[in-house]
Amino acid sequence: MLSQGETTSEKKLKEKLAMLFQITELQALIDLQQRSYRLLRWVADGVDRGFLSFSTAHRHSSLPGSAQEWLREHYQNIPENARPDPHEVERFCAFFTTYLTNSFDLHQAPGQRRYSPDAHCFCPMCSWLVDAPHLQTKKLSNRDKRRAHNLRITAIKHVAVDLGEPLEDQGIQSILDTRDGTVDASLIAYGFDLRKRIKGIATGPAILSLWRSFAWHESGSPNPEFELQAEMFVQAELQVRHRLTNDRH
Ligand SMILES: [Zn+2]
Ligand SMILES: [Zn+2]
Structure with a gap:
């Protein structure tokens, strides 16, 4: 409970320190994600123009x-904003590979050669990269969407446990029944997964489904103005906390 003299800003500060997500960690994770995106674009361009x-x-x-x-x-050839710091190569590569496997299908049909005729390397990375200009975004199945839904539930449970709030399926469902609640839970679930990705754990296309919940319009089209920011995760967590506590009063 709050003591009488505690001001709103003190309360807010306390709240932020006890958060599941910390801004600096999130910023580092988002940075890896943006570099991954730029690296893939650079590789696609390099393959198209023949300089790779x-x-x-x-x-x-x-x-x-x-x-x-x-x-x-x-x-040395990769643009600075598309590569990690030298000491982060391992983390970045783990992350980058989950970006590939979570989001894309290789263009060629299974069984076809996964390298261009003049390529000599058969390794998994080159198999992906030679195909970079043609990578197809994964199609989401109902199974992926169900999985994303379960990840949202798990995310809300995490927040509830962290708060010491009792877990009621009804309360979780009422959060997920609203657009805002779904967006918040998707962000939190996505944030948890970012931490797995630096260990190279690829959860699969369910993560793409989470991403679309907050980065796309409700109508189902991409929002070109969306830019992921660390503060969004913190806000999402605060919103879910407040819904979990207010529901009971
Ligand atoms: Zn190779
Ligand atoms: Zn090479």
Whole structure:
């Protein structure tokens, strides 16, 4: 409980310190995401214009391993805003590969050669990158959407447990019944997943579904003005906290 003399700003500060998400951590994660996006665009451009070749054979057979090998090899050529700090290569590559596998399908039909005729490297990273100009955004199945829904529920439960609030399915459902509540829960779930992604854990297209819940218009079209910001996660968490506590009073 609040003591009598506590001011609103003190209360807000206390609240923020106890948050699941901290701004600096989120900013670092969002930065990795933006660099991943720019790197993929740069690679697509490089393949289209022919300034990137895949003739060096990479040794790694895992996607994160070959991604690191590839990135270190090309590091000096990659624009500064599309590459990580040198000490962050490992984290970045883990993240980057989840961006690929969560969001895209390789263009070619299964069983087809996954490299261009003049490419010599068969490693998982090069197989993705030679295809960069043609990557298709994943189509979301009902299963992906159900999974996203469950991730939202888990996110709200996390907030409730953190607050010491009792868990009631009804309360969770009433949050998810509103557009704002769905957006907030999607942001929180997406934030949890960002932390997994730096470990190379790809949850799959359900994450794309979460992303669309807040980055797209409700009508189902992309919102070109949307830009993910750390403060959005903090606001979402505060909103869900308030809904969980106000519901009972
Ligand atoms: Zn190479
Ligand atoms: Zn390779």
